[in-house]
Amino acid sequence: MSPALFLCQRCKEPLKLLQQQGGPLEVQHHANTPTEIPVSAESQVRTSGRPHSDGGRVSQGSALCTFTLLTSGGPDSEGGTTSQGNACCTFTLLGESASMRTMNTIQNTVLETFEILSDQKVVDHPLCVDCTDHLLMQLDDQLALLASDNQKYKSFQDRELLVSEEEREALHAELCAELSSLEQEEARLTQELEDLDGHHARVAAELRAAQAESKELYKQHEQHRVEYSVFKMEQLELMDQLSSVENQLTYALSQQYRLRQTNIFNATFTISDEGPLGVINNFRLGCLPGVRVGWTEISSAWGQTVLLLFSLSKIAGLQFQRYQLVPFGDHSYLKSLTGDGVLPLFSDGSHSVFLNNKFDCGMKAFLDCLQQFVEEIERDERCPCLPYRIHVKEGLMEDVWDSGECCSIRTHLNTEEEWSRALKFMLSDLKLILAWASLRYC
Template sequence: MTPALFLCQRCNEPLKLLQLQGGPLEVQHHANPPTETPVSGESPVRTSGIPHSAGGRTPQRSACCNISLLTSGTHHSEGGRTPQGSACCTFTLLGESASMRTMNAIQNTTLETFEILSDQKVVDHPLCVDCTDNLLVQLDNQLALVESDNQTYRSFLERELLVSEKEREELGAELRAELSSLEQEEAKLAQELADLDGHHAKVAAELSAAQMESKALYQQHEQHRAEYSVLKMEQLELMDQLSSVENQLEYAASQLSHLRETDIFNATFIISDEGPLGVINNFRLGCLPEVQVGWTEISAAWGQTALLLFSLSKVAGLQFQRYQLVPSGDHSYLKSLTGEGELPLYSDGSHSVYLNNKFDCGMKAFLDCLQQFVEEIEKDERCPCLPYRIHVKEGVIGDAWDSGDCCSIRTHLNTEEEWSRALKFMLTDLKLIVAWASLRHSRRCGKKKADKDRSYPCNK
C-alpha cells in the first residue's frame, strides 16, 4: 500500500503519516524529507468538517505536531472518510490504493472531488511544527501591536472626552491660525520656488552663454598661441640674423680699427738699402760694376718710385706743374705739359750715356716733381727735415748741409757709382716723406673718427 503524502502549506516540506496501533493515522513532520514528490492525484485535501484558517491550531498540540485521522469502521490510508462529528480535523486522501478499494470509498472520493471542484468546500492544508511556531509568533506580535494601538486610541478618546467645548474651540481657532500661517508660508515658499526657478533659468542661460564665450576664448587662445609660436620663431630667426650682423659689424669694426692703425705707405712701400744701392719693394734702383742689376729690375724700381710719389701727391692734394706723373709698372713715364712729349722712367740699356737721352730727361723731370712736393710739405710744421736737398736745374741731389757731396741723377757723363748714390739719396728722402704722410694720414683718420663720434653720440 502506497502511503499518502501531505505538504506543508508554508514551506512545502512533505509530512509523514504514522500508523498508530489500534488507533488513527498520525501526520508527523520529517526531519529529512524524502526525495520523491507527490504526484498529481495524490495531494492531500482537507475536508470541511471543522473549518479553520491555514494557520489555525489543532485541538491538541504535541511536540511533533501529530494530527490524528479518524476513519469510519475500517482504518485505511487512502480515500478514507471520517465522521463529521469527530473532535479532530479530518482530511480527504486522494489517490489510488492497491487493496481495500471498496465501492463506498470510491463514492466518497468522487463526492469530495466534486465538492472541491464546485467550490462547495474549502480545502485547507496542514502545517509543520516549525511553520506553526513561526506563525504563532507572528500572530502574537500582531496581537501585541493591535492591543498597543487600541490602548493609544482609548487614551486619545478619554482625553477628547475630558476637553471642554470652550477649550476645543480655542484649540480649533489656534489650529486654524496655525494652518493659515502655514498656508501663507507655503505660498511664500512657492513664490520663492518660482523665483528660484526663474533665477535658475537665468543662471542656466548665463552659464550657456559663458560656456559659449569660454569656447570662443579657448579657440581664440589656441589661435593666439599658434600666432605666438610663429612670431616666436620669426623672433628667433631675426635674433640669429641680428647676432650674425652684430658679429659681422664687430669684425668689420675691428678690421677698420686695424686698418686705421695700419700705416698704408709703410705697408705698401718698403724702402731700404743694400749696401750702396737703394731698394724699394725688393727692387734695386741703380747698379755698380761689381753688382750688376738688370734694366728690367731698375725699370720696375722706377715704376714703384713713381707710384709712391703719385700716391703722396694725392694725399697732399698737390697738382704737379710742368709734368704729369703716369705710374705704369716697369714702363712708367712723365708727360710733359710744355710740349716735350713723354719722358720715360724705364730703359733697356740701349740709351747712350754720352748723349743727353730721354731717360735722363725723365729722371730729371721726376726730381722736379719731387722738389715740388717737398716745397708743398714744408708748409706743414710737422714736416721732417730732409737730409738731402734737390737741385732741379743741375739735376743733382746732395747733402742738405752743403758739404759739397752732390750726385747727379743722370747717366750722361756720369759713373755708375755716382748715379746709384744719387738714386739712394732720393729714396732716403722719400722714406722720410712716407713717414710724414703716414703720420698725417693717421691724424686725419683720428679727426674724422672724433667728428663721427660727436655726430653720433650713441656710438660711444
C-alpha cells in the same frame, strides 16, 4: 523515448527522470551525498489533456504516468527499486497510455512551447532538498511578517473602537488643522521651489553666458599666446642680429683704431740702402759692375718710387704742372702735359747710353715732379731740410751736407756707380719726405 531532464529551480542542479521497467518514470537527483526530500503530498504534472471533472479521473483512453524523485544513486539492478532508507517522491503525468502522441497532445505541446518561448509562461521544475528547505524558511519568514502585520492591524482596530465620538471629532479637527498647515507649508514650499527654479534658470543662463565668454577669452588667450610666441621668436632673432651687429661694430672700431695707429706710408713703403744701392720695398734701384741687378727689378723699383710720389701728391693735394705720374708697376711712366708724349720709367737694357733716350727723359721728368713737391712742402715750418739738392735742368743730385758732390741721374755718358749714387740720393730725400708726411697727414 529518452528520459526527461529537469533542473532545480534555485541551484540549477540536474534532476533526471528515469523510466522503470514496466512501471512509472523516476526523477533522479544527481548529487554526490544522499539527501532526503520531505514531500507532503503527491505532485501531479499534467502533460496531455485536461483532467475530467470527475474528481481527477481522466477520460477513457488516457493513462497515468508516475515519476519518482530519487535522492540517492540510481535504481538498483532488481526491478528498479531504491535502496533501503532512501526516500522517494512520486510525480504523476496525465496522458495517453500508449504512444502519448495524439493530436491533442501535439497541439498542447506546441501551445506550451510557444508560450514558453514568448515568455508568457514560467516553467516550474522540482526543487532539491536544500532549495526546498530554503524556500520553506522564506515562506515561514513571510508568514511571520504577515502575522505581525495582522496583529498590529487588529490592535489599531481595537483602539479605534475604544475612542469616543467627541475624541474622534477633536482628533479629526486637529488632523484637519494640521493638514491645512501642511497644505500651506506645501504651497509656500512650492512657491519657493518655483522661485528657486526661476533663479536656477537665470543662474544657468548666466553660467552659459559666462562659459561662452570664458570660451571666447580662452580662444583670445590662445591667439595671444601664438602671437606672443611669434613676437618672442622675432625678438630673439632681432637680439641675435643686434648682438651680431654689435660684435661687428666692436670689431670695426678696433680695426679702425688699429688703422689710425698705423702709419700707412711707413707700412706701405720701406726705403733703405744696401751698400751703395738704394732699396725701396725690397727692390734695388741701380746697379754696379760688381753687383748686377736685373732691369726688371730696377723697373719694379721705379714703379714703387712713382707710386710713393703719386700717393704723397694726392694726400697733399698737389697737382703737377708739366707731367702726370702714372704708376703702373714695373711699366710706370709719365705723361707729358705739354705735348712731349709718354716718358717711360722702365727699360729692358736695350737703350743706348751714348744717345739721349726716353728713359733718361723720364727720370729727369720725375726729378721735376719731385722738385715741385719739395717746393710745396717747404712752405710748412716743420718741413725737414733735405740733404740732397735737386737740379732739374741738369738732372743732378747734389750732396749739400757732405762733400757737395753732384751725381747725374741719367745713363747718357754716365757710369753705373754715379748713376746708382744719384738714385740713392733721390731715395734718401724721399725717405725724409715720407717721414714728414707720416707725421703731417697720418
